[in-house]
Amino acid sequence: MKAIVMRWKRAAGAWRSEAGCRIRQYGARLVFPLLSAVALVWFLVRVLPKPIRATYPCQRAAFPLASAFVIWLLGVKSGLLAWVSWTRWRKALQPVGLVCGAVGLFALMALATGEMARLSGPLSGPQNAWTPSDPPNAPMGTAKGIFPGRVVWMRDTNATPWNGTSGHWWDDETGVRQAAVDRMLAASLQALTGTTNNAAAWERVFRHFNATHGRGDAGYRAGETLAVKVNCNNNYSGYGD
Structure with a gap:
């Protein structure tokens, strides 16, 4: 027991020492980038498959941290560019940048001119009526249910x-x-x-x-738990419920 107490005192003393202060300072500096990076990954994983999730409260809370991480990365990049003498590289790459910019500008102008001419000109030849890729009454996928494909709609x-x-x-x-x-x-x-x-x-x-679902021909049994998901989204912002 005494050995454990002595080791604990040594660890506490080392933590309060100058080296321990440096470790705490470096650790504190890493907290924000790590949390922001996690928020960015979470935001992208959740929102990219379904963009409407960006309106969820959790994603609204994560977005400021995620955007701050992106801004932080841009700041780091700017600092690195300044550190490697960006002025020297800018002078060396300035002619190349001007040439690329001029070529891109002329390409955009040519593309825009051709597109405007195509849209403003008369239509050539007979125009066929648009035909949808899927014909009517041809549902996609495999019908499921007691009566496969049956859908019930009720309004009162x-x-x-x-x-x-x-x-x-x-x-x-x-x-x-x-x-x-x-x-x-x-x-x-x-x-x-x-x-x-x-x-x-x-x-x-x-x-x-x-x-x-592989449970045999059986109905409800006493003691089984049911989960009911109710969609109660309120579309009227005047009521904060």
Whole structure:
């Protein structure tokens, strides 16, 4: 035990020493770049496959750190260029840069002139009607479900009678009428499963799910847990709920 205490005291003393202070300073300098780099990677991984995710609160929080990391990298690059005597390289590369810029400018002007002439000129020859690549009533992919490909759509304006001004959209009766919502759910479920009552509809849903997921021909069993994902996105920014 004494040996452990002595080692701990030595480690604490080394940490408080001048060398330890340098280590802490260097570590503190690395915290921001590391966190910003992680934020940038996370932002790109999440947003590039689905750009709408950029509006998510977590991505809004990560974006300032990610952009700060990019700015930090640009600052490091600028410092390196200054360190290697950028003035000397600029003088050496100035003629090449001028030539490349002139060539690029003339190329853009020629391209723009040709495109403007093509768009402003008359159409030549007969114009064929546009034909979509996929013909009508030819769905893509493999149909799934109890009745493969069946989709149920249900609408009842009595379910949400809120007028947009008085009360709130989540208030009972004036915002949401639960009885109408229950009728919509029951009608949709029965139409989807081809049954005439809710009990038979749920039984068919569970049996089909279990049969297609390697669980045999079995319905719901007592004690099983169900997860329901409800989409309650509010499109009215005036209510911060």
